[in-house]
Each structure stands twice: as C-alpha cells, then as structure tokens.
Amino acid sequence: GDSVTQMEGPVTLSEEAFLTINCTYTATGYPSLFWYVQYPGEGLQLLLKATKADDKGSNKGFEATYRKETTSFHLEKGSVQVSDSAVYFCALNYGGSQGNLIFGKGTKLSVKP
Amino acid sequence: ETGVTQTPRHLVMGMTNKKSLKCEQHLGHNAMYWYKQSAKKPLELMFVYSLEERVENNSVPSRFSPECPNSSHLFLHLHTLQPEDSALYLCASSQVSSSTDTQYFGPGTRLTVL
Numbered sequence: 001g002d003s004v005t006q007m008e009g010p011v012t013l014s015e016e017a018f019l020t021i022n023c024t025y026t027a028t029g030y031p032s033l034f035w036y037v038q039y040p041g042e043g044l045q046l047l048l049k050a051t052k053a054d055d056k057g058s059n060k061g062f063e064a065t066y067r068k069e070t071t072s073f074h075l076e077k078g079s080v081q082v083s084d085s086a087v088y089f090c091a092l093n094y095g096g097s098q099g100n101l102i103f104g105k106g107t108k109l110s111v112k113p
Numbered sequence: 114e115t116g117v118t119q120t121p122r123h124l125v126m127g128m129t130n131k132k133s134l135k136c137e138q139h140l141g142h143n144a145m146y147w148y149k150q151s152a153k154k155p156l157e158l159m160f161v162y163s164l165e166e167r168v169e170n171n172s173v174p175s176r177f178s179p180e181c182p183n184s185s186h187l188f189l190h191l192h193t194l195q196p197e198d199s200a201l202y203l204c205a206s207s208q209v210s211s212s213t214d215t216q217y218f219g220p221g222t223r224l225t226v227l
Binding site: 101 | 117156161169201217219
C-alpha cells in the first residue's frame with residue numbers, strides 16, 4: 001500500500017541555519033503531496049503542497065519539490081527561526097471520494113537562538 | 114468564525130462517562146474527517162464523511178460513534194472509553210474533487226480518560 005517515510009527526529013538547529021527534512025513516498029498512482037506543520041498545543045496547518053511531478057510548493061520561506069524519479073518531497077528552508085520550532089508532517093493523498101491523507105510519523109524541529 | 118473549529122479544546126472524562134466532541138467547518142466543504150493523534154503513533158484516520166455519508170471506517174472501536182448531520186457539522190460521540198483512548202482528536206474538512214483534496218484541520222480536542 002501507499003506510505004510516507006520521514007527522517008527521524010528530533011532535529012535541533014541554531015537560528016539562521018539551513019533546514020532539510022527528508023520525505024520519501026511509496027504510491028501506486030500519482031498522488032498529491034503535502035507538508036503540514038503542528039505548532040505546540042495546536043492542530044495541523046497546511047504549509048505547502050504540490051499536485052504533480054516537478055511542481056514546487058512554497059510558503060513562509062519553506063520549499064519542497066515533487067520528485068517523481070526519486071519519489072521524494074524534501075522540505076527545505078534557507079534560514080530557520082526560533083518560531084519555526086514545530087512538528088512537520090509529510091503526507092500524500094489522491095483526489096476523489098477517497099480523500100484520506102496518509103501521513104509520515106512527523107519530524108520535530110527545535111530551533112535554538 | 115473562519116476555518117475549522119472544534120469544541121471543547123480540552124476534555125477530561127471517566128471511563129463510564131458519555132461525552133461528545135464537536136467540529137464545525139466554515140469553508141463550504143463537502144467532506145469531513147476525524148483523526149486520532151497519540152503520543153507515539155502516526156496520525157490515524159478514524160472516520161470520513163463525504164457528502165454527509167460515511168465513506169470509510171478504519172475498524173475503530175464501537176465506543177467511538179460519529180455523526181454528521183449536515184456538511185458543516187461533525188460529531189464524535191464517546192462512551193465507556195479506555196485510558197489508551199487519551200489523545201488529541203483532530204477534525205478536518207476538504208472539498209472532494211477529481212484531482213486533489215486539500216484538508217484543513219481544526220485545533221483539536223485534547224482528551225484525557227481517567
């Protein structure tokens with residue numbers, strides 16, 4: 001079945017460091033790919049998405065490119081801030097009545113001043 | 114209000130209590146979802162309602178009972194829960210389409226079962 005694998009956390013970085021969180025997927029079709037972020041004590045917020053191969057999603061300085069050849073959707077940010085400390089989830093789904101998201105286990109990011 | 118709202122935000126209940134979680138979406142979507150987020154497990158899809166009909170039930174115990182009276186409201190009725198049911202319960206909504214569904218989440222209800 002379809003699945004999403006994320007790098008194990010936690011990830012600890014200093015402010016202004018470069019961030020990469022790896023995400024790879026296994027899919028039988030052509031899903032859409034998502035990154036969600038969960039700040040402490042809150043629900044999930046959509047960070048960015050890409051719906052087809054070679055699409056790049058971007059938001060708040062974060063980027064991820066849908067790579068079909070490597071089945072990856074790695075999250076990157078050039079300069080992290082303390083306020084980026086959160087748990088990041090990679091996910092996939094298909095359109096239509098299925099709709100349900102398949103999530104990775106999440107990667108906790110801590111950014112130190 | 115905008116987006117997806119959930120009430121209550123926190124709930125503590127005994128194993129013999131009956132309570133309900135409420136979710137409301139203000140996005141005009143036609144599908145709603147319940148997810149369970151436990152401390153040491155990935156997010157688990159519990160129920161999906163698409164066009165007010167339940168589409169999928171991932172073998173959730175019968176002590177959880179969903180209700181979707183219309184496309185904007187979703188409930189999760191709880192009875193005789195177990196301590197291992199303590200978790201963050203997240204509601205989401207989306208507009209079902211043929212291409213992609215982007216789900217928007219509420220803030221969650223933190224449930225503690227004593």
